[in-house]
Amino acid sequence: MPDRRHIKGLLAIAEEGEFKHRILVCTAPEPRILGGVEILPVKEFLERLWNDAYWS
Structure with missing residues (x-):
C-alpha cells in the first residue's frame, strides 16, 4: 500500500509550480488521495x- 515515502517526489514537484494532476499509478486495490496526490490502481488509471x- 503506497504511503508518503512513495509520493515524496510528487509532493516535492508541487513546489515547482501548478500541475493539473499528480498521480501515482500502482497496484493499490482502491483509488484514494494522499497529500493531494491521486493514488490509482493501474486499471482505473488506464480507463x-x-x-x-x-x-478535457
Missing part, C-alpha cells in the same frame, strides 16, 4: 486515460 478524463 480514465482512455476515456480522456485527463485531457
